[in-house]
Amino acid sequence: MSRARGQASLLALGVALLLVTGALGVALTATHGAFAGVDRDAADARLADSLAARAVAADGPLSDRGRANVLDGTAIRDLRTADTAALFPAARGHAVQFTLDGEVLASTGDATGGATSRRIVLVTSEKTRAYGPRFKNGTRFVLHERADALDVTMAPPNGTRVTTVRIDGRIALRDPQGLAGSYRVAVSPYRPASVAVAADGPLPAGSVVLVAHGETTRTATVEVRVRA
Amino acid sequence: MKMDRGLTPVVSKTLGIGIVLCYVALVSVTLYGGVVPATEADAAATLGDRVLAAGALAVEDAIPNTPTESTHVRKTVSLPATIGGQPYELRASNRTLALDSPVRGVGGTASLSLPARVSGVTGTWRSDRPAVVVIAGNASACRVELREVTA
Numbered sequence: 001m002s003r004a005r006g007q008a009s010l011l012a013l014g015v016a017l018l019l020v021t022g023a024l025g026v027a028l029t030a031t032h033g034a035f036a037g038v039d040r041d042a043a044d045a046r047l048a049d050s051l052a053a054r055a056v057a058a059d060g061p062l063s064d065r066g067r068a069n070v071l072d073g074t075a076i077r078d079l080r081t082a083d084t085a086a087l088f089p090a091a092r093g094h095a096v097q098f099t100l101d102g103e104v105l106a107s108t109g110d111a112t113g114g115a116t117s118r119r120i121v122l123v124t125s126e127k128t129r130a131y132g133p134r135f136k137n138g139t140r141f142v143l144h145e146r147a148d149a150l151d152v153t154m155a156p157p158n159g160t161r162v163t164t165v166r167i168d169g170r171i172a173l174r175d176p177q178g179l180a181g182s183y184r185v186a187v188s189p190y191r192p193a194s195v196a197v198a199a200d201g202p203l204p205a206g207s208v209v210l211v212a213h214g215e216t217t218r219t220a221t222v223e224v225r226v227r228a
Numbered sequence: 229m230k231m232d233r234g235l236t237p238v239v240s241k242t243l244g245i246g247i248v249l250c251y252v253a254l255v256s257v258t259l260y261g262g263v264v265p266a267t268e269a270d271a272a273a274t275l276g277d278r279v280l281a282a283g284a285l286a287v288e289d290a291i292p293n294t295p296t297e298s299t300h301v302r303k304t305v306s307l308p309a310t311i312g313g314q315p316y317e318l319r320a321s322n323r324t325l326a327l328d329s330p331v332r333g334v335g336g337t338a339s340l341s342l343p344a345r346v347s348g349v350t351g352t353w354r355s356d357r358p359a360v361v362v363i364a365g366n367a368s369a370c371r372v373e374l375r376e377v378t379a
Contacts, residue, residue, distance in 0.1 A: 013244050017251050024255065028263060035270045042274070043338060046281035050288055050341035058293045059343050068293065089323060090341035 041228065044115035048226040051088055051096060052117040055222055061087040064124045071222070073125035079105045097225040114227025122217040131210040135197040143192045147212035150193065153182040154208050160201030162208070167193055189215075269333055272312030276334035279307055280327045283318045284338040287325065287349065287372060290361045295345060299370050301363040304377075309355050318353040320374050325349075345369055352376075 054060050056069045062079065064072035084106040085092040095109030100123070133141045143150075152173065156162050161178030164171055165185075172185045187193040197208055286305040309315070312331035319326045323346075326337045340349060345365075351374030353359040358377040363370055 009240060010244065010247075013247060017248070020251075021255075031267055035267070035274065042277035042281045043336065046284060046338060047341070050284065053288070054341045054343075057343070059295060059345075061344075066294070088341065090339040092339070094339070 041115055044226045044228050045117070047090065047094060047096075047228075048115045048117040048224045051091060051098075051226065052119050052222065052224040054088060054090070055098065055224065056119045056121055069119070070122045070124060070217070071220075073123050076100060076105060076123060082106070084108050095227045099223045099225070101220045102223075109227075111225040111227045114225045116226075117224045119222045121220055121222050123220045124215050124217050127214045127216045129212045129214070131212070132206050133208075133210070134205040135199070135203045135208055137198060138196070140194045140196045141210075142194045143210070143212055145212065145214055146189055146192050147187055147214040148189050149213045150185050150187050150195070151182060151211040151213070152185060152195075152208065153211070154179050156180065156199060156203060156207045157201075160199055160203065160207075162197060162199045162203070164198040165208075166196040166198070169194075169196075187212075268312065269331075272331050273333045275308065276311050276316075276327055276329060276331075277336065279311060279316075280318070280325065280336055280338050283307060283327075283353070284325050284340055287320070287340055287361055287374070288342065290363055291342060291346065291370070291372065292363075295343075295367040297367055299363055299365045299367075301361075303361050305353070305359040305361055307353065307355060307359055311355075315355045317355070318359075318374065320349040320351055320372070323349055342372070347371055350374070 055062055056071070057063065058066050058068040062071045062075045064070045064075075079087070079098070084096070084098070085108060088096070091108055095107075095111040095114065097107040097109075097111040097114075098105040127145075129143075129145060129147075131141070131143065135141065150167070152165055154162050154165075156178070162180070163174065163176055163178065165173040165179065165183075167185060167187055173179055173183055193212075195210060197203065283305065286303070290301055290303045292299060292301060307318070311329055311334050314330050316327060316329035316331075316334070319328060320340075323340050323342060324337050325340060327335050329335055342349070345368060347365075347369045349372040351372075353374050354376060360375050360377055362373045362375050364373075365371055
């Protein structure tokens with residue numbers, strides 16, 4: 001009876017030690033798991049972030065007229081054939097892949113499964129549109145779209161002089177002796193410009209041709225993937 | 229018989245104390261002999277990677293986005309004093325930042341992603357001094373220097 005009681009206290013001690021060992025095991029597994037769970041390689045992630053920041057920076061190799069997060073569509077097309085390591089020296093010696101909306105732009109190796117950094121950008125492209133309206137004195141012609149610049153080409157019939165071209169009510173071109181030839185004028189990019197022509201005779205269609213140079217943008221996602 | 233019965237609790241307690249002491253000794257030897265140093269090395273290596281990334285980011289972030297006539301930037305950088313209990317160095321050369329530490333498994337290099345107008349990156353940060361990054365130059369070229377502030 002007394003021996004059974006002695007064993008009971010020893011048994012309790014054994015169970016207690018077992019529980020402590022179990023708790024220790026759980027703690028060690030959790031610690032190990034925390035380190036094993038560092039699946040994002042810090043160096044790759046850092047390089048991907050840096051390259052993505054460079055790609056969309058205002059002074060980056062792809063930026064359009066020094067604007068941040070605006071990429072030049074032409075520069076992006078050229079990136080396919082350009083030397084990526086020359087444009088992004090930090091990518092030299094690493095497997096880096098640049099994609100735009102899932103389409104591979106440039107790569108310096110197989111970066112599948114590497115750390116990724118994404119940026120939302122605007123991609124610009126040039127757009128020109130020609131108009132050949134019939135102008136009458138006192139009527140305004142409003143462009144169908146906004147534009148940055150306008151090429152005005154005048155070839156009036158013999159005996160007719162184009163004296164003034166007004167854009168948005170302001171005089172843009174004027175010559176009392178008669179205007180002829182091609183001129184480039186800047187227009188407001190914030191609303192469609194209106195053009196009025198003053199001439200001392202009738203102007204058939206095609207006497208004044210307008211070519212509007214505008215810019216269209218689309219939203220896209222740039223993704224940089226790096227695997228060391 | 230009576231004296232034997234009197235001894236029983238003493239024997240039982242001594243046995244219990246002995247078992248607990250043996251257990252504690254076993255656990256201590258296991259932990260400090262292998263598990264703790266391995267975890268410390270893991271932590272040091274991970275921290276080293278992070279410090280290198282943070283240092284590279286600090287240098288890249290300090291460079292102004294738009295080139296100006298006269299660029300003068302001075303930014304303090306906050307870095308941990310030790311990795312794995314040892315002081316370390318961050319050295320810049322050839323557009324690369326290198327981490328140098330006496331602890332085994334800690335180190336590496338990070339290539340800096342800088343604008344083309346940056347002509348060079350030089351200097352060293354020792355972890356036991358306050359660190360600053362100094363950028364001086366003009367619109368077409370600038371130099372980046374890692375400096376220590378003498379306290």
